[in-house]
Every structure is written in C-alpha cells, then in structure tokens.
Amino acid sequence: MTTTRAAVLRTLGQSTTVEDLTLAEPRAGEVRVRILASGVCHSDLHVRDGDWPRPTPIAMGHEGAGVVEALGPGVRSLTVGQPVALSWLVPCAVCRACVAGHPWACPDSPSFRHRMPDGAIVLADKGGGTVLSYCGIGTMAGATVVPEAAAIALPDGVDPAVAALIGCCVTTGVGAVLKTAQVPAGASVAVIGLGGVGLSCVMGAVLAGAARIVAVDRVAGKVDVARSLGATDGLLATDDRAANIEALRDLTDGGPDFVFEAIGQPATVELAIESLPLGGAAVLVGMTPVEVQASFAVYPFVDGSRRILGSNYGFADPPVDFPRYAALHLAGRLPVERLIDRRVALEDLESAFDRLRAGDGLRQVVVFD
Ligand SMILES: NC(=O)c1ccc[n+]([C@@H]2O[C@H](COP(=O)([O-])OP(=O)(O)OC[C@H]3O[C@@H](n4cnc5c(N)ncnc54)[C@H](O)[C@@H]3O)[C@@H](O)[C@H]2O)c1
Ligand SMILES: [Zn+2]
Ligand SMILES: [Zn+2]
Numbered sequence: 001m002t003t004t005r006a007a008v009l010r011t012l013g014q015s016t017t018v019e020d021l022t023l024a025e026p027r028a029g030e031v032r033v034r035i036l037a038s039g040v041c042h043s044d045l046h047v048r049d050g051d052w053p054r055p056t057p058i059a060m061g062h063e064g065a066g067v068v069e070a071l072g073p074g075v076r077s078l079t080v081g082q083p084v085a086l087s088w089l090v091p092c093a094v095c096r097a098c099v100a101g102h103p104w105a106c107p108d109s110p111s112f113r114h115r116m117p118d119g120a121i122v123l124a125d126k127g128g129g130t131v132l133s134y135c136g137i138g139t140m141a142g143a144t145v146v147p148e149a150a151a152i153a154l155p156d157g158v159d160p161a162v163a164a165l166i167g168c169c170v171t172t173g174v175g176a177v178l179k180t181a182q183v184p185a186g187a188s189v190a191v192i193g194l195g196g197v198g199l200s201c202v203m204g205a206v207l208a209g210a211a212r213i214v215a216v217d218r219v220a221g222k223v224d225v226a227r228s229l230g231a232t233d234g235l236l237a238t239d240d241r242a243a244n245i246e247a248l249r250d251l252t253d254g255g256p257d258f259v260f261e262a263i264g265q266p267a268t269v270e271l272a273i274e275s276l277p278l279g280g281a282a283v284l285v286g287m288t289p290v291e292v293q294a295s296f297a298v299y300p301f302v303d304g305s306r307r308i309l310g311s312n313y314g315f316a317d318p319p320v321d322f323p324r325y326a327a328l329h330l331a332g333r334l335p336v337e338r339l340i341d342r343r344v345a346l347e348d349l350e351s352a353f354d355r356l357r358a359g360d361g362l363r364q365v366v367v368f369d
Contacts, residue, residue: 001025002032006059006123006141007349007366008131012050015350016060016140021131024122026072026145033084033151036160037343038139039063040352040364041168042195042264043287047134048353051289058114058132059123060349061366062088064139065163068151075148083158084151085167085326086144087318088135090117104313110147111135117147139164140349142368152322158329161343161365162336165196166325168313169363170336173200173262174325175314176285177208181258185209190248190256192237192272194222195356196363197285198262199229199339206230207333210258214251216244219359229338241271248275255280262286266294273301273308281307339363 002023007016026032038061046052047060065085068078078084090111091103098106110117114132122145123131123138132138137146154163173196177183189205191198194217205213206229215226216235223234233251237244249255255277261269264286272282273296300306314321328334341362344352352364 002143004141004143005346006131006138007061007346008057009048009060010057012054012056016048018346019125021059021123021125021141023143023145026070027120028073029075029148030072030116030145031068031075031078031148031151032070032143032145033066033086034069034143035064035066035139035141035368037065037164037368038366039161039164039168039196040349040356040366042197042356043168045353045356046287046289053290055114055132057125057129058134059138059141060134061138061140062135063164063168064137064144065154065160065167069143077148078151078153083154083156083160083163085154085163085322086137086139086146087150087152087322088137088168089313089316090136090147090149102315103317104315111137111150140346140366152318154323154326155330158326159337161340161367162329163326164365165336165339165363166322166329169196169339170200170325170334171316171318171321172285172314173197174204174207174334175316175321176260176283176311177201177204179315180309180311181281181283183208183210183258186211187257188212188252190214190216190252190259190275191226191231192216192259192261192268193263193286194219194226195262196339198260199226199362201260201262201285202226202229202231203334207328212252212256214248214256216248222362225338225362229335241267241274244271245275257281258283260285264288266292269294270296273306276304276306278304279306281309283309283311285311340365343367
C-alpha cells in the first residue's frame, strides 16, 4: 500500500479537492505508474461540471503519462522505469466491435466502469471510503494503479507533457483525420475549434497533405497558433452562422471536403454540416453534454451525398498508434509541444478549469515532481 495526492471530484458540478489517498499494490495484470504529467482536457471539464453522468467520488484525469514504478504478478509487457502514456479505453476484447478490430467502439470497456477490469477499486480516502479512478487510470494523481493494457510503452526521449497529450488530444485529433476520415492528399479541410483536440486535427491534416486547411476559432491567438502549425487559412468565427458558412465556402472553392468539429456545441455541429460541398464529410469529434441534439436539412444532405462521421478516440488502437505518434513527434513532424502553454501544480486544477471554461489559452498540463 502506498499513498498519493490526487484531485478528487466528490460531487458533480462542484470543485475538485486535492486529497491524500491510499493506493493498493498492483495485483496480477496491473502496474503502478508514477504520473509525471496530466493534460487538462475539455472532457475533464465536462465531468467536473456535471455534463455527463459519472459516479463519484472519483480521482480525475484521463490524459496522463509517467513511468512504470511497480509490476503486479505476471506482467510481461512492461518493465520498471519504462516511460508510458496511459490509454483511457482498454477494450474488452470479446464484444462485436473488439472482435471486428475496432477497439475505439467497444461499448463494454472496463474503463467505462472507472475500476479495474475485475471491478476492484484501488484508491481509498482517509476514512477508508473507496474512490474510483476516472476511466480506470485517474491521472490527476502522483501515482496510479492501472491495468497492464492501459499503460502503453513509449520510446525514450518524449517529454512527459507531450506523452500525456498523446494519451488523449493528439490521438483523438490526429486519428480523426488519418484514421476516421482518411483524408487524402490534396483535400480541403476545415477544423472548427482550436483547443488541444482541434489543433491536433490541424497537425493531422498537415500530415495527410491536405492542400487547404482552414482553422476556425473565436480566439484570434488560437487561429495564429494553427497557422504556425501549417493551417493555410484562418477564420475568426462570429455568431453569424451564414457569414461563417460563406467564409468557409469562399476559402475552399465551395466548401471543405472534410470539416472537423472539435468543440461539441449544436451550433458548430450544424455549421460543420451546412458548410459541406457535394460529397463532403463532417467529422464530429467534440462531445456535447449528454442528450444534446443538433439538426440539419435532410434533403440537401441526401441529394448531395454528404456524410457525417462520429470519431471516438481517433479510432485508436493505442498499442499501435501511441508509439507511432511518439515517433512522428520525435522526428519533428508532430510538434505537440506547441500545444502546451501552461504547466501547473495539482492545486491549480480548478483555476485551470476556469481558464479552459473561458476559452483562454492552449493546452494546460498538470505536472508532478
Ligand atoms: N471524440 C473523442 O474521443 C474526444 C476526445 C477528447 C476530447 N473530446 C471533446 O473534444 C472537445 C474539445 O476538447 P478540447 O480539450 O480541445 O477543448 P477546448 O475547450 O480546449 O477547445 C475548444 C475550442 O473551441 C473554441 N470555441 C468554442 N466555441 C466556439 C465557437 N462557437 N466557434 C468557434 N470556436 C469556438 C474555443 O475557443 C476553444 O479553442 C470537447 O468537447 C471534448 O470533450 C472528444
Ligand atoms: Zn481527453
Ligand atoms: Zn469490446
């Protein structure tokens, strides 16, 4: 049994608290990871703000990286000291999606129960009460115990903050472009929303060789960052949807072949669909609060053979994709470090959430000594 500090959400919609927790020793098929960095993803904010039903109390965080510190019995794929990024979706391996080779679509992942695959809970508070681990990894903590399959070995030399982002936003955004949409070289792309996920879509579009990449946000500084990553055009979105659509069409010869929505608001989902040209595809990456609906005109959608694609976790197979994205980063072709604008302590998580809610800044990362 060890102890760790962790950001715990006790009540949906209320502040997280930093608590000292006990952490069980890794059992068979589990490893203990010392967390070095945990990105602050908007999905954490959805959880914190109660947009999604989630059980509590729960140790927050799902975009984390560190080093393996201890192995449970029988763990063979990892060694102590190995740098890892954590996957927030461990596939069940037996459902229809998993058998078909689509682990990102697994509806029965143990990660969704926020426990170890056998149902065990590894964290407890001072009073002995159990504390769940978000997605079975709870990365906003100095240490965590996770299933072996959630700890993905990375090559040496990747900054832990970059490795953390590979655990969620990079894999989500780059994968949406390269794997979900399979954007061909020369295509035109628009990315709506330039947080960690949207900027990763921009980097993915650059890798894909998209000829036109229009970066859309309400914040001019984010559009500038997207341009520096290789976006060919920027668009400062306003509340005038017709004007946004017209601007997107003007920049892309009648509409982008692929529009990536990386916010999760009905208005921008509808903007993505309405701006499509004939045969174009809207790729929905942003997550709304549950039960939010969006609508679109059916006739032109069908008549124009347009498409809507949902993209969970960038269609990731983490043991395959995390090392690939890390290798691209080390080769200078995925400049993930430029998405990070602030490194904060665990105590600053609530102020990081305030900043994220306000749309300020780029990716913030909680770092641990
Ligand atoms: N599909 C997945 O597997 C997956 C994985 C991770 C995150 N997500 C979701 O992706 C979304 C984005 O995550 P993030 O961490 O990048 O968030 P973020 O808050 O950092 O980024 C959102 C961006 O959208 C911009 N924005 C907001 N409203 C806008 C508008 N009306 N028009 C133009 N720009 C606008 C903001 O300025 C910000 O730059 C969230 O909903 C998150 O839950 C999905
Ligand atoms: Zn995330
Ligand atoms: Zn499955």
